[in-house]
Amino acid sequence: MRTFPGGVHPFEGKSYTEKKKIEKLPRPKQVTIPLQQHIGAPTKPLVEKGQEVKAGEKLAEAEGYVSVPVHASVSGKVKALEDIDHPVAGRGPAVIIEAGETEEWIETIKIDEKYQDLSSDEMRKRIQDAGLAGLGGATFPTHVKLKPPEDKKIDVALLNGVECEPYLTADHRLMLEYPADIIRGFRIIMKILGVKRGIIGIEKNKKDAAEVMKKQIAGEGDMEVMVLPVKYPQGAEKQLIKAALDREVPSGGLPMDIGAVVQNVGTAKAIYDAVSSCRPLTERVVTVTGPGIKEPKNLLIPIGTHYQDIIDFCGGLTEKAAKIIMGGPMMGIAQPNLKVPVIKGTSGILVLEGKQAHLPFEEPCINCGRCVEVCPSHLLPTTLQRLVYHERFEEAGKLHLMDCIECGSCSYICPANRYLVQSIRHGKRQLLRLRKKAG
Amino acid sequence: MNVQIISSLITLGGLGLLFGAVLAYASKIFHVEKDPRIEKINEALPQANCGGCGYPGCLNYAEAVVIENAKMTLCAPGGEETVNRIAEILGVEAEAQNPMVAVVRCQGAHGIAKDKFLYEGIEDCNAENLLLGGHKACEYGCLGHGSCVKACPFDAMAMLDNGLPTVFEDKCTACGICVETCPKGIMQLLPRSQKVFLGCVNKNSGKVVREVCSVGCIGCGLCAKPNITPSEKIIMSDNLPLVPEDWEDFNMAVKRCPTKSFVVRIPSEEEEPAEEVAKEESV
Numbered sequence: 001m002r003t004f005p006g007g008v009h010p011f012e013g014k015s016y017t018e019k020k021k022i023e024k025l026p027r028p029k030q031v032t033i034p035l036q037q038h039i040g041a042p043t044k045p046l047v048e049k050g051q052e053v054k055a056g057e058k059l060a061e062a063e064g065y066v067s068v069p070v071h072a073s074v075s076g077k078v079k080a081l082e083d084i085d086h087p088v089a090g091r092g093p094a095v096i097i098e099a100g101e102t103e104e105w106i107e108t109i110k111i112d113e114k115y116q117d118l119s120s121d122e123m124r125k126r127i128q129d130a131g132l133a134g135l136g137g138a139t140f141p142t143h144v145k146l147k148p149p150e151d152k153k154i155d156v157a158l159l160n161g162v163e164c165e166p167y168l169t170a171d172h173r174l175m176l177e178y179p180a181d182i183i184r185g186f187r188i189i190m191k192i193l194g195v196k197r198g199i200i201g202i203e204k205n206k207k208d209a210a211e212v213m214k215k216q217i218a219g220e221g222d223m224e225v226m227v228l229p230v231k232y233p234q235g236a237e238k239q240l241i242k243a244a245l246d247r248e249v250p251s252g253g254l255p256m257d258i259g260a261v262v263q264n265v266g267t268a269k270a271i272y273d274a275v276s277s278c279r280p281l282t283e284r285v286v287t288v289t290g291p292g293i294k295e296p297k298n299l300l301i302p303i304g305t306h307y308q309d310i311i312d313f314c315g316g317l318t319e320k321a322a323k324i325i326m327g328g329p330m331m332g333i334a335q336p337n338l339k340v341p342v343i344k345g346t347s348g349i350l351v352l353e354g355k356q357a358h359l360p361f362e363e364p365c366i367n368c369g370r371c372v373e374v375c376p377s378h379l380l381p382t383t384l385q386r387l388v389y390h391e392r393f394e395e396a397g398k399l400h401l402m403d404c405i406e407c408g409s410c411s412y413i414c415p416a417n418r419y420l421v422q423s424i425r426h427g428k429r430q431l432l433r434l435r436k437k438a439g
Numbered sequence: 440m441n442v443q444i445i446s447s448l449i450t451l452g453g454l455g456l457l458f459g460a461v462l463a464y465a466s467k468i469f470h471v472e473k474d475p476r477i478e479k480i481n482e483a484l485p486q487a488n489c490g491g492c493g494y495p496g497c498l499n500y501a502e503a504v505v506i507e508n509a510k511m512t513l514c515a516p517g518g519e520e521t522v523n524r525i526a527e528i529l530g531v532e533a534e535a536q537n538p539m540v541a542v543v544r545c546q547g548a549h550g551i552a553k554d555k556f557l558y559e560g561i562e563d564c565n566a567e568n569l570l571l572g573g574h575k576a577c578e579y580g581c582l583g584h585g586s587c588v589k590a591c592p593f594d595a596m597a598m599l600d601n602g603l604p605t606v607f608e609d610k611c612t613a614c615g616i617c618v619e620t621c622p623k624g625i626m627q628l629l630p631r632s633q634k635v636f637l638g639c640v641n642k643n644s645g646k647v648v649r650e651v652c653s654v655g656c657i658g659c660g661l662c663a664k665p666n667i668t669p670s671e672k673i674i675m676s677d678n679l680p681l682v683p684e685d686w687e688d689f690n691m692a693v694k695r696c697p698t699k700s701f702v703v704r705i706p707s708e709e710e711e712p713a714e715e716v717a718k719e720e721s722v
Contacts, residue, residue: 083643085555090572336555336571359559419561426566
């Protein structure tokens with residue numbers, strides 16, 4: 001079977017939730033909706049304190065092309081506009097909405113039977129207006145990814161149902177429960193890009209999802225399901241392209257440089273909702289899981305819901321619960337409290353117990369080279385770390401420091417517990433700072 | 440025997456003469472006109488190669504002064520003496536220089552400023568800052584890994600036991616490398632003549648600051664009131680008072696500041712009169 005070079009096999013942990021149907025979280029009493037939930041330009045708030053808003057109403061407008069608006073996920077009254085604990089940025093501005101008695105939605109959401117006749121530009125406009133950013137976790141504005149520059153010829157679209165991050169099952173459940181919407185969304189992606197070939201990548205540990213998707217695309221000659229072996233980080237777009245197409249994204253390049261565009265299955269469903277009925281992105285599927293949670297679940301959660309409400313709905317934390325992570329164990333970010341909200345990029349809430357929660361102490365490198373073996377970007381993590389520790393960022397840059405995808409395979413495999421991915425991440429930011437300073 | 444020695448002497452000596460002649464000729468042909476002042480200025484510079492002037496090293500700065508007309512006051516380590524020497528070499532009037540010093544604008548030591556999580560990872564402020572802005576509950580607060588201390592090329596800084604860095608003012612040359620290194624913008628260069636500065640950079644509202652730190656400026660604006668600062672030199676901006684270089688009547692403000700956020704570098708000589716004013720005030 002096809003795959004990419006390198007990678008690791010961490011404990012999968014998917015059994016907690018892979019058999020559990022997506023449940024709808026009861027409407028929260030209060031939501032905190034951060035104004036910045038995507039990568040790119042910030043948004044400009046449109047609402048004021050005390051204002052009544054309907055669910056689906058625009059709370060903040062995109063400022064610039066690489067930006068998407070933010071919408072209210074519940075109807076109610078704007079309680080405040082203030083800085084809150086942001087799950088990714090640390091601090092950031094947000095709109096806090098007190099939910100009203102009844103749920104009132106904006107009137108513009110209605111099914112458009114003729115959505116297939118829309119032009120690519122009209123479709124992209126609907127996608128941007130709906131506030132779509134990559135739901136796999138990277139949250140890059142979707143409409144930008146769907147408009148490659150004229151000189152880049154795209155010949156294949158990939159649908160990412162790999163979900164290689166341990167513990168997470170949100171995409172798995174989506175594929176089982178909403179296959180029709182996902183495929184319709186994928187059809188829209190292919191139409192916008194004007195490609196004649198679509199590949200759905202799914203890992204072998206989700207055979208049931210692969211079967212469902214295969215059944216769904218029966219009769220659609222230009223789509224195929226590709227079952228890939230289980231290996232982390234196969235869900236990273238460059239690795240998925242290598243595995244499915246055997247094409248390699250050049251150093252410093254993007255998938256569009258080699259004629260491919262990758263979208264996550266969750267994003268595909270949201271694209272369908274946005275284009276077919278102008279439905280803004282106000283909720284997403286989140287896997288709430290881990291040994292530290294009493295009843296792990298897959299939940300459909302309004303954006304802005306506080307972790308506390310979600311964890312309460314899942315029976316609460318166990319006594320030994322020690323660490324709460326947004327995302328999965330490999331690339332997720334540990335959270336400081338339970339007041340933080342779910343944002344567009346929250347694919348999971350993982351609660352770890354006791355010893356799992358701690359980072360072991362860093363010991364001297366024994367030069368075993370395992371990090372080099374597993375690095376999916378063909379880098380030398382241990383050399384890069386040494387250069388970063390000595391602040392020789394430019395030299396590290398020459399060794400392709402910037403090509404690191406921060407998957408954490410090197411840190412995972414290291415027998416000396418070196419903080420490899422952290423130092424490379426730090427080095428990347430410092431190098432960018434230096435380059436910016438130099439102009 | 441003798442013949443061998445003499446012949447080798449002649450051969451080698453001849454070769455030496457020949458190469459010498461070639462080199463002498465080449466140096467005439469390929470002669471590069473270089474301003475002698477560059478070398479002189481380079482000699483006058485302290486040779487710390489700290490980069491504080493904005494050029495990679497002392498020689499580059501010397502070249503910049505002569506060729507690009509760079510300012511002669513950029514060398515902080517050299518101080519006034521160097522400026523005078525450069526002016527002498529260039530044959531111009533010495534530009535006035537305002538000597539500066541680095542200060543630490545955070546007083547949120549261990550136990551005073553609250554933490555929001557336990558950090559495990561690389562001991563480096565810039566690395567930690569990437570993770571939700573670091574473990575301090577105050578998003579503006581010192582992270583305490585001493586990246587500024589490690590970066591200081593003059594050994595003019597050290598970490599204290601309370602988790603904050605300190606500057607040895609006699610060693611500080613105001614090169615500004617600590618200012619550039621700190622991800623939180625806590626290090627700042629001040630004129631050496633400035634007597635007092637605000638030991639906090641948190642721009643949040645008072646309520647938010649109080650929750651995270653007991654010495655953080657809450658932006659109450661008391662110090663800006665005319666009865667506290669008669670000279671009215673304090674202006675509030677972004678929930679923080681802007682402390683001017685020449686603030687003299689600060690005793691009352693420092694004393695009355697509810698969070699004790701001011702740091703006095705040089706105590707005022709007019710301690711007593713200020714006390715009296717305070718008493719009159721309370722009557």
